[in-house]
Amino acid sequence: MPKMKTKRGAAKRFRATGKGGFKHGQSHLNHILTKKSSKRKRQLGPMHRVEECDAPGIRKLLPYV
Numbered sequence: 001m002p003k004m005k006t007k008r009g010a011a012k013r014f015r016a017t018g019k020g021g022f023k024h025g026q027s028h029l030n031h032i033l034t035k036k037s038s039k040r041k042r043q044l045g046p047m048h049r050v051e052e053c054d055a056p057g058i059r060k061l062l063p064y065v
Contacts, residue, residue, distance in 0.1 A: 010061035022050040
């Protein structure tokens, strides 16, 4: 049986947590930052958890995580 391939786009966007969930970075923090407030940029910084209903789909994209 051949190995399953990891979807590389998903591997770059999601990280596994210790309890089997996933976390992801947020968008809108790469360019055109001058018009965004400091509060908005600060709140976009940390990683956020993926909702439980979306985790099974991500698990299919990342079979070895």
